[in-house]
Amino acid sequence: MSERSTLGIIAGGGMLPGLVAAACRSEGRPAHLLALSGHADPAVIAAAGLPVDWIRLGEAGTGFAHLRRAGVAEVVMVGPVRRPSLAELAPDWRTARFFARVGLKALGDDGLLRAVVGEIESEGFRVVGVDQVLEGCLAEAGRQAGPAPDEQAEADIARGVVVARALGAVDVGQSVVVQQGLVLGVEAIEGTDRLLARCGELARAGVGGVLVKLKKPGQERRVDLPAIGVRTVEAAAAAGLRGIAVEAGGALVLGRAEVAAAAERLGLFVVGITP
Amino acid sequence: MSERSTLGIIAGGGMLPGLVAAACRSEGRPAHLLALSGHADPAVIAAAGLPVDWIRLGEAGTGFAHLRRAGVAEVVMVGPVRRPSLAELAPDWRTARFFARVGLKALGDDGLLRAVVGEIESEGFRVVGVDQVLEGCLAEAGRQAGPAPDEQAEADIARGVVVARALGAVDVGQSVVVQQGLVLGVEAIEGTDRLLARCGELARAGVGGVLVKLKKPGQERRVDLPAIGVRTVEAAAAAGLRGIAVEAGGALVLGRAEVAAAAERLGLFVVGITP
Numbered sequence: 001m002s003e004r005s006t007l008g009i010i011a012g013g014g015m016l017p018g019l020v021a022a023a024c025r026s027e028g029r030p031a032h033l034l035a036l037s038g039h040a041d042p043a044v045i046a047a048a049g050l051p052v053d054w055i056r057l058g059e060a061g062t063g064f065a066h067l068r069r070a071g072v073a074e075v076v077m078v079g080p081v082r083r084p085s086l087a088e089l090a091p092d093w094r095t096a097r098f099f100a101r102v103g104l105k106a107l108g109d110d111g112l113l114r115a116v117v118g119e120i121e122s123e124g125f126r127v128v129g130v131d132q133v134l135e136g137c138l139a140e141a142g143r144q145a146g147p148a149p150d151e152q153a154e155a156d157i158a159r160g161v162v163v164a165r166a167l168g169a170v171d172v173g174q175s176v177v178v179q180q181g182l183v184l185g186v187e188a189i190e191g192t193d194r195l196l197a198r199c200g201e202l203a204r205a206g207v208g209g210v211l212v213k214l215k216k217p218g219q220e221r222r223v224d225l226p227a228i229g230v231r232t233v234e235a236a237a238a239a240g241l242r243g244i245a246v247e248a249g250g251a252l253v254l255g256r257a258e259v260a261a262a263a264e265r266l267g268l269f270v271v272g273i274t275p
Numbered sequence: 276m277s278e279r280s281t282l283g284i285i286a287g288g289g290m291l292p293g294l295v296a297a298a299c300r301s302e303g304r305p306a307h308l309l310a311l312s313g314h315a316d317p318a319v320i321a322a323a324g325l326p327v328d329w330i331r332l333g334e335a336g337t338g339f340a341h342l343r344r345a346g347v348a349e350v351v352m353v354g355p356v357r358r359p360s361l362a363e364l365a366p367d368w369r370t371a372r373f374f375a376r377v378g379l380k381a382l383g384d385d386g387l388l389r390a391v392v393g394e395i396e397s398e399g400f401r402v403v404g405v406d407q408v409l410e411g412c413l414a415e416a417g418r419q420a421g422p423a424p425d426e427q428a429e430a431d432i433a434r435g436v437v438v439a440r441a442l443g444a445v446d447v448g449q450s451v452v453v454q455q456g457l458v459l460g461v462e463a464i465e466g467t468d469r470l471l472a473r474c475g476e477l478a479r480a481g482v483g484g485v486l487v488k489l490k491k492p493g494q495e496r497r498v499d500l501p502a503i504g505v506r507t508v509e510a511a512a513a514a515g516l517r518g519i520a521v522e523a524g525g526a527l528v529l530g531r532a533e534v535a536a537a538a539e540r541l542g543l544f545v546v547g548i549t550p
Contacts (some may be wrong), residue, residue: 083457085479120385163445170441172458182358183447189477198473202464204360 008072012079021048029193054064061094116269146269168216179209243269283347287354293492296323421544435487443491454484475514518544
């Protein structure tokens with residue numbers, strides 16, 4: 001975080017916007033939140049203690065004006081944003097102009113995120129990745145916590161990688177759960193929490209499975225990287241899993257020390273892999 | 276169903292074993308049920324009104340003896356079988372010999388089904404596909420019921436085909452739900468009912484999505500074809516979907532007339548596609 005300009009934080013769901021806000025505060029960097037209503041968690045945004053504007057997803061014009069007024073030059077987009085239907089979007093003029101160019105079909109396409117990044121940059125902002133703002137949040141290679149995966153766990157991870165890559169190649173999901181070679185579940189838009197809850201019910205007798213999270217090939221690295229946190233470790237343990245494998249350099253570990261402590265406490269491994 | 280020999284029906288879950296039994300009765304063909312405990316539905320098996328032996332999955336030796344005693348020469352395998360863990364399997368000697376050869380890893384692999392078919396044939400039985408026993412149960416090409424899919428529905432079907440093929444190529448799942456270009460859900464082992472229930476909760480505003488079911492490339496066609504029935508149509512309607520696309524010649528439509536009637540009543544389309 002070398003620049004001292006005001007950082008614009010475009011905030012989707014989850015705890016990540018709060019973590020970025022806390023990092024800015026601890027480094028004394030000015031920051032401004034642009035929270036997406038219906039996606040950002042009001043409690044997380046309120047607790048961030050930063051100036052904030054709320055906009056709907058369809059209010060790109062208003063959002064750009066807010067960012068300019070706050071003196072923002074650099075923007076980070078953090079936290080999941082459920083892609084809306086056109087009916088929910090109710091686009092303002094600026095948003096409609098964007099979709100007139102990229103096509104409404106983009107609403108169902110991950111190419112949308114790349115287009116959004118390009119659009120923000122066309123307004124003169126610089127879009128940076130969360131890993132440039134939150135030091136050391138990218139998953140590292142190798143074992144991060146817990147016991148070493150045994151042969152079955154390694155085989156399950158390898159199978160999960162094959163499936164996650166096939167899914168990623170068609171722009172779907174980032175997470176797969178494999179137990180004893182069998183794919184228990186595959187994530188689309190339901191989120192990892194729901195995936196894990198379902199796989200807990202579907203698990204077979206014998207040794208537990210693994211959660212594999214990769215970024216999609218060609219995924220815009222500055223937005224929407226897969227992430228794990230303490231809650232992911234706890235949900236994985238509740239689902240009977242033996243560990244979590246994330247893509248080194250391609251996934252976020254939110255609260256590295258806390259994640260490692262939770263994994264040690266619950267006896268799960270966390271490993272960074274290079275598929 | 277040209278042969279008049281006793282048909283052995285190896286019965287997994289769902290209503291399919293009952294349909295096959297009914298077809299045999301209506302044609303006066305003798306048949307014998309080998310029901311897999313923990314998988315076959317006792318109510319369906321009892322209602323079939325055929326001689327039956329129950330075995331565990333791990334009792335291949337006992338199963339072969341039952342089939343021989345019943346004078347079976349031709350065997351059909353119908354209804355889903357959840358793949359067991361080794362702990363659940365508790366293999367008998369004959370089953371263990373099989374796994375000693377194909378490897379325990381096969382438990383997590385769809386190649387297992389092909390190996391099972393080969394094993395049954397090595398015992399002198401002929402394995403036939405359910406479509407050779409149930410006349411006219413294979414999905415046909417073109418619109419089977421309901422309104423014609425509009426442009427968005429056609430686009431959603433095309434997207435579903437791309438994702439289902441990618442999944443099938445890595446030997447996972449057969450069903451995908453797509454709404455307005457967005458993949459709402461992907462089926463692993465949870466079953467289509469759970470997939471549909473979840474996608475109903477995840478659906479966005481605006482026009483509803485579609486369910487796409489394909490067989491996997493290279494799938495052993497004599498076993499485990501994807502199937503839809505009246506319940507699938509009802510669950511799809513409850514999830515807010517507008518229609519169902521199945522692979523022509525690669526999926527079963529169980530109760531063609533009833534499925535069409537349910538689709539017309541609920542306003543859903545059912546189409547057979549050739550991906």
